[in-house]
Amino acid sequence: xxxxxxxxxxxxxxxxxxxxxxxxxxxxxxxxxxxxxxxxxxxxxxxxxxxxxxxxxxxxxxxxxxxxxxxxxxxxxxxxxxxxxxxxxxxxxxxxxxxxxxxxxxxxxxxxxxxxxxxxxxxxxxxxxxxxxxxxxxxxxxxxxxxxxxxxxxxxxxxxxxxxxxxxxxxxxxxxxxxxxxxxxxxxxxxxxxxxxxxxxxxxxxxxxxxxxxxxxxxxxxxxxxxxxxxxxxxxxxxxxxxxxxxxxxxxxxxxxxxxxxxxxxxxxxxxxxxxxxxxxxxxxxxxxxxxxxxxxxxxxxxxxxxxxxxxxxxxxxxxxxxxxxxxxxxxxxxxxxxxxxxxxxxxxxxxxxxxx
Amino acid sequence: xxxxxxxxxxxxxxxxxxxxxxxxxxxxxxxxxxxxxxxxxxxxxxxxxxxxxxxxxxxxxxxxxxxxxxxxxxxxxxxxxxxxxxxxxxxxxxxxxxxxxxxxxxxxxxxxxxxxxxxxxxxxxxxxxxxxxxxxxxxxxxxxxxxxxxxxxxxxxxxxxxxxxxxxxxxxxxxxxxxxxxxxxxxxxxxxxxxxxxxxxxxxxxxxxxxxxxxxxxxxxxxxxxxxxxxxxxxxxxxxxxxxxxxxxxxxxxxxxxxxxxxxxxxxxxxxxxxxxxxxxxxxxxxxxxxxxxxxxxxxxxxxxxxxxxxxxxxxxxxxxxxxxxxxxxxxxxxxxxxxxxxxxxxxxxxxxxxxxxxxxxxxxxxxxxxxxxxxxxxxxxxxxxxxxxxxxxxxxxxxxxxxxxxxxxxxxxxxxxxxxxxxxxxxxxxxxxxxxxxxxxxxxxxxxxxxxxxxxxxxxxxxxxxxxxxxxxx
Numbered sequence: 001x002x003x004x005x006x007x008x009x010x011x012x013x014x015x016x017x018x019x020x021x022x023x024x025x026x027x028x029x030x031x032x033x034x035x036x037x038x039x040x041x042x043x044x045x046x047x048x049x050x051x052x053x054x055x056x057x058x059x060x061x062x063x064x065x066x067x068x069x070x071x072x073x074x075x076x077x078x079x080x081x082x083x084x085x086x087x088x089x090x091x092x093x094x095x096x097x098x099x100x101x102x103x104x105x106x107x108x109x110x111x112x113x114x115x116x117x118x119x120x121x122x123x124x125x126x127x128x129x130x131x132x133x134x135x136x137x138x139x140x141x142x143x144x145x146x147x148x149x150x151x152x153x154x155x156x157x158x159x160x161x162x163x164x165x166x167x168x169x170x171x172x173x174x175x176x177x178x179x180x181x182x183x184x185x186x187x188x189x190x191x192x193x194x195x196x197x198x199x200x201x202x203x204x205x206x207x208x209x210x211x212x213x214x215x216x217x218x219x220x221x222x223x224x225x226x227x228x229x230x231x232x233x234x235x236x237x238x239x240x241x242x243x244x245x246x247x248x249x250x251x252x253x254x255x256x257x258x259x260x261x262x263x264x265x266x267x268x269x270x271x272x273x274x275x276x277x278x279x280x281x282x283x284x285x286x287x288x289x290x291x292x293x294x295x296x297x298x299x300x301x302x303x304x305x306x307x308x309x310x311x312x313x314x315x316x317x318x319x320x321x322x323x324x325x326x327x328x329x330x331x332x333x334x335x336x337x338x339x340x341x342x343x344x345x346x347x348x349x350x351x352x353x354x355x356x357x
Numbered sequence: 358x359x360x361x362x363x364x365x366x367x368x369x370x371x372x373x374x375x376x377x378x379x380x381x382x383x384x385x386x387x388x389x390x391x392x393x394x395x396x397x398x399x400x401x402x403x404x405x406x407x408x409x410x411x412x413x414x415x416x417x418x419x420x421x422x423x424x425x426x427x428x429x430x431x432x433x434x435x436x437x438x439x440x441x442x443x444x445x446x447x448x449x450x451x452x453x454x455x456x457x458x459x460x461x462x463x464x465x466x467x468x469x470x471x472x473x474x475x476x477x478x479x480x481x482x483x484x485x486x487x488x489x490x491x492x493x494x495x496x497x498x499x500x501x502x503x504x505x506x507x508x509x510x511x512x513x514x515x516x517x518x519x520x521x522x523x524x525x526x527x528x529x530x531x532x533x534x535x536x537x538x539x540x541x542x543x544x545x546x547x548x549x550x551x552x553x554x555x556x557x558x559x560x561x562x563x564x565x566x567x568x569x570x571x572x573x574x575x576x577x578x579x580x581x582x583x584x585x586x587x588x589x590x591x592x593x594x595x596x597x598x599x600x601x602x603x604x605x606x607x608x609x610x611x612x613x614x615x616x617x618x619x620x621x622x623x624x625x626x627x628x629x630x631x632x633x634x635x636x637x638x639x640x641x642x643x644x645x646x647x648x649x650x651x652x653x654x655x656x657x658x659x660x661x662x663x664x665x666x667x668x669x670x671x672x673x674x675x676x677x678x679x680x681x682x683x684x685x686x687x688x689x690x691x692x693x694x695x696x697x698x699x700x701x702x703x704x705x706x707x708x709x710x711x712x713x714x715x716x717x718x719x720x721x722x723x724x725x726x727x728x729x730x731x732x733x734x735x736x737x738x739x740x741x742x743x744x745x746x747x748x749x750x751x752x753x754x755x756x757x758x759x760x761x762x763x764x765x766x767x768x769x770x771x772x773x774x775x776x777x778x779x780x781x782x783x784x785x786x787x788x789x790x791x792x793x794x795x796x797x798x799x800x801x802x803x804x805x806x807x808x809x810x811x812x813x814x815x816x817x818x819x820x821x822x823x824x825x826x827x828x829x830x831x832x
Contacts, residue, residue, distance in 0.1 A: 287468030289464040339389040340385070341487060
């Protein structure tokens with residue numbers, strides 16, 4: 001207990017968190033003025049941004065995935081490039097190629113940066129490219145560098161890959177390699193809008209019309225919030241909870257993982273912690289809670305669990321596995337003796353918090 | 358500076374209060390774990406203890422050692438459960454996490470503990486996330502206590518008598534008990550020499566020194582009967598000699614005795630003294646010396662004193678021995694005037710026809726209706742076997758001790774008990790049935806008698822059962 005008190009909390013940190021929450025709420029509101037009915041999706045995107053994680057958006061064409069990413073880039077005042085992945089796309093088309101040029105020093109190969117050199121890379125329909133081309137993103141996503149002809153080039157900071165993909169059942173799609181899937185922090189599923197949302201879209205938007213979005217926060221501010229996110233406290237019981245969840249995804253580790261062929265990797269645990277921290281900032285808290293972990297677990301683990309054929313044949317999905325796993329795993333690594341009786345809180349905590357404020 | 362210090366002290370206070378709450382919750386949870394793990398072992402051990410307690414109460418006795426052992430066993434069980442429960446004990450951090458969950462602080466307490474967040478304000482109520490479930494926690498414990506108490510208090514038959522050495526004491530055979538009683542009376546009379554009494558006691562002690570289980574063996578009973586027989590004869594001889602002496606001294610006092618009568622009396626006196634000297638139960642030395650002195654030089658003064666002494670001793674011995682079951686004193690008194698030999702008459706062993714006067718009244722061993730010595734003698738004589746005491750000796754240690762002191766016979770209402778099937782139970786006192794008169798002449802002749810008188814005469818020969826059967830048949 002004494003050693004945990006070494007790094008003391010400061011009032012400045014709390015103020016920063018409160019400010020970050022307020023600013024990011026504005027960002028969210030700005031995006032929501034363009035993207036209707038996707039509040040949760042926007043929250044998840046912002047969470048991934050703060051956690052410096054890449055996002056894979058999966059959904060049918062026309063659901064607003066590309067529009068969402070473009071709007072986000074505008075509000076954050078980030079440089080954005082778009083790559084439309086096609087089956088004939090080559091890795092050099094993404095990373096860039098050395099081109100023979102006449103320079104004052106003579107004729108030599110000069111590296112011509114590809115579209116990947118940006119803050120926000122929109123990899124549209126990523127699963128339409130061949131696995132070889134898809135793999136060109138591996139180094140960029142993990143190390144945030146690009147190596148071409150033996151030369152390593154640093155990517156700009158912040159660097160995010162927001163990829164969209166169509167469901168693999170569609171024709172002309174390739175499944176993403178597991179190694180690349182693992183590098184995406186979130187896999188978000190985009191669903192069709194409800195009738196009310198559709199009505200609003202029809203009423204307020206015109207086809208082919210570019211949405212006008214003003215930048216809300218600067219790039220420096222975003223970097224500051226990202227740095228703040230890294231300082232968010234992760235209590236040991238929460239870390240233990242994350243570890244137990246990730247361990248629980250491994251085959252034969254729990255009842256929930258019936259039909260699981262491969263479970264989540266340690267990178268998933270890191271992703272859970274990072275995403276939990278980001279969500280805590282968005283909630284205006286200085287620490288990660290169990291709720292944060294539970295909230296991001298689905299997005300973090302969804303694409304990291306590989307089911308076997310029998311489970312697929314039975315129609316079991318990774319979302320079901322994760323849901324069962326979260327239900328099965330206790331927040332605290334302890335059991336309550338039968339001689340204890342659980343109590344319900346009579347006093348609402350809101351009042352306590354209000355008193356404190 | 359002041360606002361910062363105030364804030365810091367406030368945070369310190371909140372920290373100590375929250376930690377206090379966390380420790381309280383930790384204590385409660387850990388105690389609950391110990392109770393939880395102790396429930397079944399305690400219940401099981403209490404059941405076993407209750408069973409052992411009942412068995413102890415039934416067959417042995419419950420001592421303080423049992424309770425101490427029970428206490429130690431229970432303490433050991435609780436300690437072992439504590440060791441197992443320690444693995445599940447929660448820490449202060451976990452308790453804070455519980456409080457976090459309970460109050461919905463989103464792990465703020467945990468972060469504050471790590472110094473990464475401010476301690477939240479304490480809620481007004483000091484409600485705990487958990488309370489001890491009293492029914493589940495204490496009911497097995499109470500049940501265990503009730504079980505042990507019930508086993509300790511429930512009415513139960515006491516341990517069998519054989520369990521204690523006192524209860525297992527075996528009584529002396531009747532013959533020896535009687536000899537012992539006679540010895541005591543002889544010692545009280547003061548007429549018998551110390552050596553004689555010592556010899557008699559020595560013989561009794563020799564017998565008693567044997568294992569009590571062997572007292573009722575056949576050789577032992579034979580020996581006891583022989584001792585009793587001999588002692589009885591010696592006492593009879595002693596009493597006879599004393600009586601003869603007393604009579605002789607009394608006769609010698611008379612003045613009208615002729616020389617021949619006087620010589621006869623002196624001879625009788627000498628014979629009696631010699632007889633006394635030859636008896637293992639000898640008179641005490643003082644009396645013997647007085648007798649010797651009187652025999653050598655009889656005088657009237659000596660005669661009076663001696664006569665008085667002899668009479669006193671004789672009366673006392675007869676009275677005491679009669680009380681102690683030596684059936685002779687009163688008998689001798691009754692038969693005094695019949696002119697027969699006193700010794701011959703007074704010996705119950707030699708005069709089976711005489712009615713012994715001894716009874717069981719004065720014998721402490723004969724309480725409860727023990728038969729008189731004379732009767733017992735008759736029984737032993739008639740059966741030709743040594744007496745085996747008041748009842749059969751206990752051959753095994755049973756729960757219910759045999760009624761050794763009872764000679765009552767219970768009435769057996771069912772006469773058929775012990776009879777073989779078909780064996781005659783008895784014959785009634787009425788005269789045997791007269792054989793039915795021959796009715797051959799009636800049978801030979803045609804049956805014409807069908808009058809009511811004839812029918813009545815015919816029916817009169819039937820038993821009531823036959824009559825009832827006929828009545829039913831012809832109804």
